[in-house]
Amino acid sequence: MQPKVGVIMGSRSDWPTMEHAVQMLETLGVPYETRVVSAHRTPDLLFEYAKSAADRGLQVIIAGAGGAAHLPGMVASQTALPVLGVPVESKALSGMDSLLSIVQMPGGIPVGTLAIGKAGATNAGIMAAQIVALQDAAVRSALLRFRDEQTRNVLDNPDPRG
Ligand code: RP5
Secondary structure: OOOOEEEEEOOHHHHHHHHHHHHHHHHOOOOEEEEEOOOOOOHHHHHHHHHHHOOOOOOEEEEEEEOOOOHHHHHHOOOOOOEEEEEEOOOOOOOHHHHHHHHOOOOOOOOEEOOOOHHHHHHHHHHHHHHHHOOOHHHHHHHHHHHHHHHHHHHOOOOOOO
8 A cells, every 4th residue: 555654763773662653553554664764874865755755645754763863853854744753762861862852943844743752653653643534534433443442441440450
């Protein structure tokens, strides 16, 4: 199926975080592609990927990076597609460096920045599906089912001791 979401990350070392975005897209039935694109190590690929994304049928890009996390912002500078940024938890600064690098965009070039780490990647997957769902009834139904199950799971298990 034609991918609607691009999930990119600065390094293979980001995959343990970014796989949570991919898992949500699979759960919600959203076609996606995933690959490593580094702002610093493969800048030409970054430009080529971002510039061609819309013409290739992508509707949203999820970009995860850690440390000096320039990938989401630079991708956003080269496409009018919505870009969701996931700050990967870095060893040195626990992801605060990633978060601040991604969230402090100058006015005019937005990146929708999620939380640091697994929760951020998970929510990036859900939010990308929400954007796709604006024009895709099957994804909308899957999202509503997911939310219902999540609610039911909490209500059916009220005792926190198990
Ligand atoms: C960033 O540098 C990547 O997004 C990664 O989070 C971080 C470290 O990369 P590696 O040195 O592990 O490849 O570009």
